[in-house]
Each structure stands twice: as C-alpha cells, then as structure tokens.
Ligand SMILES: Nc1ncnc2c1ncn2[C@@H]1O[C@H](COP(=O)(O)OP(=O)(O)O)[C@@H](O)[C@H]1O
C-alpha cells in the first residue's frame with residue numbers, strides 16, 4: 419500500500435491529507451464548520467457536524483485523487499485538544515454540544531475547586547492549573563446541567579471523549595472507545611506520573627470513571643474502520659493532540675528541542691525528555707508522546723492570540739484584505755516607528771496571567787500609518803512568543819538556540835526574521851508546514867510498518883529556510899523595553 423491518511427480535526431476546520439512514503443502530501447481537502455457562541459465567552463461545536471465534516475473531507479480527498487480507503491495502509495488522527503463530547507453509549511447520540519477548549523463557562527467551577535483547596539493536588543498530578551481550558555470541568559458542567567445526564571452517567575450509560583475518541587467511536591461504528599495519553603493529559607483527570615486516570619481527581623470533579631475512554635499509546639492499532647459503513651477495514655493506528663503531533667512531525671525528539679506553531683493562537687512546546695517539569699510560572703506540563711512503552715514530556719506555553727491578530731486587522735479594522743497583505747505593508751517600513759500592539763483581546767496569558775488586561779495600540783504619532791500597525795501586529799506575535807520562551811528557558815534550564823516553526827503565520831518572513839532577532843535564536847521553517855498532519859501520519863504509519871523506523875522518518879523532514887538573528891544587542895534590549903512598557907499600560 420502506498421499511502422497513509424491523516425485526519426486533522428482543528429478548532430475551525432477539518433482536514434484530510436493523503437501522505438506517501440516519502441512524506442509528501444499528495445492530496446488535501448479542508449472545510450470550515452460552524453462555531454456556536456450561545457453566550458459571551460461560551461464556545462460550542464456540534465459533534466455530529468464535526469463528524470460529518472471530517473468524514474466528508476476524508477471521502478472528498480480520496481475521490482479527488484481517484485483513490486479508495488483500500489489504498490490506505492492506516493489512518494492517523496490529530497485533533498483540537500480539550501474539547502469535550504459526552505454521548506449516550508446505547509444510541510450513540512451526544513447529550514449536549516461539544517464544549518470547546520476556548521469556552522470559559524466553567525470558570526466558576528474552577529474557582530470553587532480552588533476554594534476547596536484542590537489547586538495544588540490538580541497541579542502536581544496533572545501538570546495543569548485548575549482552569550476552564552481543560553476538559554474536566556466541562557464534563558462536570560454537562561453532568562450538572564443537562565437533564566438526566568448525571569443519573570445516566572452513574573448507571574454507566576454515558577461516555578466522555580475528546581475529539582479523537584469521538585471520531586474513532588464513529589469510524590468504528592461504536593465499537594471502540596479509546597484516547598491516547600497526549601489527549602488524556604489535557605483533561606485534569608489523568609495522572610501524568612502514574613499514566614492512569616486518577617480516582618482522587620475524579621472524585622473532586624464528581625465524574626464517574628465508567629465514562630472514560632481506555633488510554634492507549636499514540637502509535638498502535640486501536641481498531642479498524644467499520645466495513646459496513648466505509649466498505650473497508652482500515653487500521654486506525656495513530657492518535658495525538660494537534661500540538662504534540664506537530665512536535666513529533668517537526669522531529670523534536672530530543673530533550674531541549676522546541677517548536678512553535680503560529681496558528682490562530684501560538685503553542686510553544688519544548689521536549690523535556692523523560693522528566694515532567696512542573697512549572698511555577700504558568701507553563702503547562704504535558705505528555706509529548708507515549709510510544710513503545712516510553713513516555714516523554716514537554717513544557718507548553720499557550721498564547722491565545724497569534725495569527726488571529728492578523729485576522730483582526732482584516733476583519734475588524736479592515737486595513738488589509740488578506741494575511742499576505744499584512745506582510746507586504748509591514749515590509750514597507752523599516753521599523754515599527756514606536757508603535758506597539760498588545761494583543762490582550764482575551765486578557766494576557768503566561769507570564770502575565772492577567773485576564774482583565776485589554777488590547778491596545780500604543781506609541782501612535784501623526785506620522786504613524788497602517789504600515790506601522792501591520793508591523794506592530796506581526797511583531798506582537800513574536801514578542802508574546804519571546805515572553806513565553808524566556809520562562810521556558812528559565813524553568814527547563816535549557817538554553818534555546820533554535821526553534822522550529824509551523825502553522826499558517828509562519829509563512830510570514832518578516833515575522834520569522836523578527837522572531838529570530840528578538841529571541842536571539844535561529845528560527846527554522848520546514849518545507850512542509852503541515853507538520854501536525856504529518857505527525858499523525860507518521861505515528862499511524864510506524865504502527866503498521868508503513869515506515870519501518872524513526873531513522874526513515876527523520877530523513878523526510880526538510881528545511882525550507884533558516885532565519886538568523888541579525889539585530890544588535892542594544893537595539894534588542896531597547897525595543898523589548900518598549901514592548902514591556904506597552905504591556906504595562908494594558909495591565910494598569
Ligand atoms: N502570510 C501570513 N502572514 C501572517 N499571518 C498569516 C499568513 N498566512 C496565514 N496567516 C495567519 O495564520 C492563521 C491560520 O493558520 P492555521 O495554521 O491554518 O491556523 P489554525 O490551525 O489555528 O486554524 C490565521 O490566523 C492567519 O491570519
């Protein structure tokens with residue numbers, strides 16, 4: 419068989435990609451789906467729409483390439499993490515919409531658990547702060563707020579899953595209920611040291627264990643597609659949360675390797691090897707991979723606004739028509755002219771952790787124009803990444819000399835050069851920035867012998883361009899001081 423298919427189920431769109439043995443993407447289909455905002459700061463997806471969209475993309479890309487599922491050696495799944503689905507085991511129907519990772523409705527549940535003194539228990543066992551971002555309190559909300567849900571869950575009739583579990587349940591026509599450790603470790607219910615669901619955490623959250631999927635490694639055969647539904651029994655053989663899949667797809671396999679994904683938000687992950695470093699400064703500790711019985715950990719810095727800043731210039735300020743125009747305008751000025759954009763549209767995360775902060779554009783003069791604003795917007799993405807990199811270096815005590823990049827906004831040369839300058843490190847962009855899907859494909863392909871070894875896969879990764887720091891130390895310090903000043907104005 420010549421191909422592996424990767425299903426990449428993201429926050430705003432679903433993609434299906436066909437990958438050949440040389441790691442080339444020979445076909446891709448992608449479609450956006452509905453974002454549901456029932457109230458301010460609430461975000462939901464329709465699980466059936468997600469499934470239909472993902473299935474359609476799989477069928478579409480096969481059709482476009484005149485291939486069939488029978489030509490696929492395996493399926494790899496990668497997904498938006500934390501987003502929570504609860505469904506009825508008997509009917510297969512969701513009892514509520516999927517509650518998306520961005521949804522803040524469970525902040526009160528988190529505060530209440532903190533008041534009860536559970537903060538350090540969760541942090542030490544899961545590597546995560548008690549925050550609405552993660553799945554645990556979302557499941558609790560569904561059990562507490564959907565009519566009859568708690569009774570059914572206690573009778574063992576409801577199942578919980580992150581999007582990977584939901585897709586596999588559907589692909590196997592309800593035969594398989596699993597997840598992998600990179601997803602389980604984002605739920606606040608999984609102990610990242612014992613590698614098991616943790617009863618003490620489940621009790622604190624009041625979630626019955628019978629709802630939870632079986633936790634597997636990221637690379638093994640979990641089941642096959644249902645023949646009656648798909649006309650073929652193809653092994654589903656790889657699962658990883660999208661940021662961990664990207665870390666793997668970038669071949670960040672050694673301790674100290676770092677990748678930053680510049681998508682809607684930015685997610686920076688550093689492989690910390692076999693050691694789980696518990697952060698004191700707001701970084702997350704997460705499982706990077708569990709494969710062939712070996713677990714590696716990562717430190718993660720999550721930045722809420724990445725490429726979304728560019729979308730804001732396009733959709734709210736209307737000063738650009740598309741993302742590449744932002745680069746073009748920014749290139750027309752030699753610096754930001756003293757203008758800073760602090761993208762605190764949803765507060766500021768690590769290292770500021772100020773949820774009340776609001777965005778600002780500072781340093782405007784009569785000479786300022788949209789070119790400066792475009793430049794400041796791109797620079798803000800790099801400044802936020804550097805804020806996080808600095809803590810990551812401190813806490814890991816590993817200096818970062820180079821970072822690998824991917825995601826839509828890594829196409830911007832001006833952003834990548836500025837990232838290299840401000841962080842005084844090499845920024846390395848691979849030829850394919852679809853590293854998330856590649857990561858999932860590699861995990862699936864390795865499990866079924868489509869690829870034989872990591873050595874074989876390592877040869878596939880290819881560099882597109884390396885950005886090297888070229889800014890003087892004096893300038894670097896001075897413009898970063900300017901950024902810190904601008905941030906201070908947003909915090910006050
Ligand atoms: N040339 C570009 N310059 C700057 N930002 C870009 C460019 N191309 C795309 N982007 C940004 O990249 C983001 C989309 O990247 P993508 O990796 O597809 O995100 P996601 O997976 O989060 O949906 C958008 O926010 C967009 O503004």
Ligand SMILES: O=P(O)(O)OC[C@H](O)CO
Pocket residue numbers: 427428429430497498499500519659660661681682683
């Ligand atoms: O779907 P993305 O690419 O925005 O990634 C979402 C993250 O997995 C959330 O933790």
